[in-house]
Amino acid sequence: KINLYLVPTPIGNLKDITLRALDVLKSVDVILAEDTRTSGILLKHLEISKPLQSYHIFNEHKAVEKLIERMKKGEVFALVSDAGTPAISDPGFLLVREVLSAEMEVQCLPGPTAFVPALVNSGLPNDRFVFEGFLPHKKGRKTRLDSLTEESRTMIFYESPHRLLKTLEQLAEVFGPDRQASVSRELTKLHEENVRGTLAQLQVYYQENPLKGEIVLVVAGKPEQKESREEKMEKKRASWNKS
Numbered sequence: 001k002i003n004l005y006l007v008p009t010p011i012g013n014l015k016d017i018t019l020r021a022l023d024v025l026k027s028v029d030v031i032l033a034e035d036t037r038t039s040g041i042l043l044k045h046l047e048i049s050k051p052l053q054s055y056h057i058f059n060e061h062k063a064v065e066k067l068i069e070r071m072k073k074g075e076v077f078a079l080v081s082d083a084g085t086p087a088i089s090d091p092g093f094l095l096v097r098e099v100l101s102a103e104m105e106v107q108c109l110p111g112p113t114a115f116v117p118a119l120v121n122s123g124l125p126n127d128r129f130v131f132e133g134f135l136p137h138k139k140g141r142k143t144r145l146d147s148l149t150e151e152s153r154t155m156i157f158y159e160s161p162h163r164l165l166k167t168l169e170q171l172a173e174v175f176g177p178d179r180q181a182s183v184s185r186e187l188t189k190l191h192e193e194n195v196r197g198t199l200a201q202l203q204v205y206y207q208e209n210p211l212k213g214e215i216v217l218v219v220a221g222k223p224e225q226k227e228s229r230e231e232k233m234e235k236k237r238a239s240w241n242k243s
């Protein structure tokens with residue numbers, strides 16, 4: 001028996017709700033929502049009427065204990081966030097962890113999330129990638145960026161539009177202006193746009209075209225150093241000398 005479902009909701013296009021999401025939302029006792037107003041509008045559109053309870057980071061610690069008690073008594077919950085997959089740069093992790101440690105069951109449905117289409121649309125290697133979520137706004141920002149200088153996997157960042165230019169500038173400082181990147185704006189919406197180029201080119205583009213709407217920033221990893229012929233020869237010579 002599942003005690004807690006995490007149900008992804010559309011990141012723009014309402015048609016992205018899945019048939020299973022509808023089934024689960026209709027079947028649970030209570031829907032926990034990051035913002036009951038936002039989710040109320042969505043549920044009304046989906047013609048689902050269920051008790052809604054607020055669950056956000058400001059009451060997360062307090063709320064978890066009470067919710068666990070109610071689950072133990074048999075109530076089944078669904079957690080939704082304002083958009084996308086709950087617990088991905090949204091509240092949820094704490095609840096999942098506590099439900100599991102109380103030896104109850106959690107199930108996250110697959111569904112909309114912004115970083116997957118952004119990564120694939122970027123055209124950058126996606127066999128290995130790191131999801132960095134939001135960079136710290138002030139304290140720790142530089143340290144976080146510096147920790148990524150040697151990262152060879154494609155990196156994904158969530159960023160607010162008013163910080164994009166500054167972030168592109170900082171990324172160019174850390175990774176160099178020629179590093180390839182991609183900005184995905186308004187995914188699944190009418191004005192969806194994916195802009196690809198070097199960090200320097202993207203800076204110019206967004207200086208000329210001020211950004212509106214939500215964005216995901218994808219940045220290529222550090223190119224794997226290919227050994228030059230000279231370096232290979234040098235290594236060979238060194239090993240001959242040893243033997």
Ligand code: SAM
Nearest residue numbers: 011084085088113114158159186187214215216
């Ligand atoms: N839980 C969500 C998910 O699964 O993607 C993420 C929630 S986080 C609070 C919101 C951030 O996700 C935005 O600042 C933006 O970076 C990204 N995002 C959400 N919807 C988006 C969209 N339609 N287009 C581009 N980015 C989006």
